[in-house]
Amino acid sequence: QQQVKQSPQSLIVQKGGIPIINCAYENTAFDYFPWYQQFPGKGPALLIAIRPDVSEKKEGRFTISFNKSAKQFSLHIMDSQPGDSATYFCAASTASNFGNEKLTFGTGTRLTIIP
């Protein structure tokens, strides 16, 4: 059972464009929604995260939009650069997991920014 569904699987955007990656979740107990960025040969690294008490969070060129009623959240990358080319994972976790800080991941989006 895929509890966090991510789309698209891959995305090609021209430099300066705004790639958008979408995620939908099922478990209403999720209370923390991070996005991870992964470059080839590296482990995932936290990019930005949001909690359901806000509808939007912005850090630099990266913005998370969160829709609690629709159980959806998305990542927007403003003024995208070739250096943003990576695989992006959305994830979710809940405090109601008996101390297990498990992240439930989406299946990933391979983003390519072309010059």
Place this chain on the structure above:
Amino acid sequence: EAQVTQNPRYLITVTGKKLTVTCSQNMNHEYMSWYRQDPGLGLRQIYYSMNVEVTDKGDVPEGYKVSRKEKRNFPLILESPSPNQTSLYFCASHPGRGASTDTQYFGPGTRLTVL
């Protein structure tokens, strides 16, 4: 520098030959976990540990063992590896709920091939 280290980074082995992947963190985190990453499936949790001598199964624990004898180390043990355990493995650590940050830190990954 705060980091999670894993060894080896690459490993090719044969079915049934016991192996151990080591993981160490220098952040004094209480919580550590192991994930495997497979194409189209994202990352899935194998085992986790909330503190020394406290471990429990994640979503895909079959064929794996772990131990937590020291706070900084969390080795993953495959007692009789099989080809379906060919995957990319990540160790992660987290300061635990109540810490000032919810960031989960990932190691660089271990690519395991079981022939």
